[in-house]
Amino acid sequence: MKLSAPIHHLKRRARALSRKEAVPLSKALDRIAAQEGYSSWSLLATRAAAATPSAKLLAQLTPGDLLLLGARPGHGKTLMGLKLIVEAMKLGRRGVFFTLEYSAADVVSRLEAVGGDMAMFTDLFDFDSSDAINADYIMEQLASAQQGTVVVIDYLQLLDHRRSNPDLLVQVRALKAFARDKGLVIVFISQIDRSYDANTKPCPDLADVRLPNPLDLSLFDKSCFLNDGRMQVETANQHPP
Incomplete structure (x- = not known):
């Protein structure tokens, strides 16, 4: 109806x-x-x-999953990440948003724009915009997180933006092991390379992920790519041990 x-x-x-x-x-x-x-x-x-795409996507994610969520600027990747948190909170699960890009006011405004009633979800939502964000910091902040918590990291390519941070590959491997151990769903918002051509294929894929530093993309259990209102979800064929 x-x-x-x-x-x-x-x-x-x-x-x-x-x-x-x-x-x-x-x-x-x-x-x-x-x-x-x-x-x-x-x-x-x-x-x-x-009935919503975000709810359908969340239903495909199981505790321990790493999801790569990618799109070119302006195609809704951050909003989709926040929608996943809203859908989780509707189910009584916690949502945590780590970002080096947005202020708390920005995030609350976007959450409310996608149906996140903060008056109802205040106790289920956490926001972190510390300049110290990297894998070790994230794991420390989530040490007591409950199974099923949905964690969104905005965004993948910024995790090793500081020379003092470990390599991106090392960080994602650590977060994968941590997600499996704690039963968390971790979503990495990702940039897409400028070379992606929508005239060639309707949605980007793993080949279009912008990687200024080396990363084994098979570490991600699932991927979701957005473009012009389209959503393409894929499950990895192989999972690293």
């Missing part, structure tokens, strides 16, 4: 209704869901989430 408005707009209606009629937000959400033809808000949210 098609909703009359995006789900984050429906949430705003529910909050307004809650304030206007002085009823709990949960009851207001259920009333909005009833207007949309659903018996409860939880059912509406579950059905709506199942």
Whole structure:
């Protein structure tokens, strides 16, 4: 059943209704869901989430997976990473966003733009923009992370931007072992080389990943590439030990 408005707009209606009629937000959400033809808000949210590309992508990721998420600038790779976190939080799982590019205000604004109601998800979301971000730092910050936590790193090519950091290959290997040990899903947002030609193929692939430094791309269990609204998901044929 098609909703009359995006789900984050429906949430705003529910909050307004809650304030206007002085009823709990949960009851207001259920009333909005009833207007949309659903018996409860939880059912509406579950059905709506199942239909989105980000929800379908998250369903393909299992604890311990490393996902490479790539696109040229402006094609939604950061938003898709944040959408994966939102979908995880809807399921009661934690989401952590590491970035060397965005401020906290930028990230909250983008989260809300993709349906992340921070009033509801504050306890499930963590943001880190430290200049010290590298594999060791990330593993230290996630030492107590629960299984199923979705971690997004923005972005892959910046992990070894400092000469004092270990090689990118060393860092990704360490994070792969860490993800498997802790049962985390780690998503690496990645740049795509300028040589990628959309006239030749509709979506980039592993051959188009920009790699200023050597990296074994078979370390990634899955890849997802975006271009002009298209999404291409692939599973690695071989997994390193």
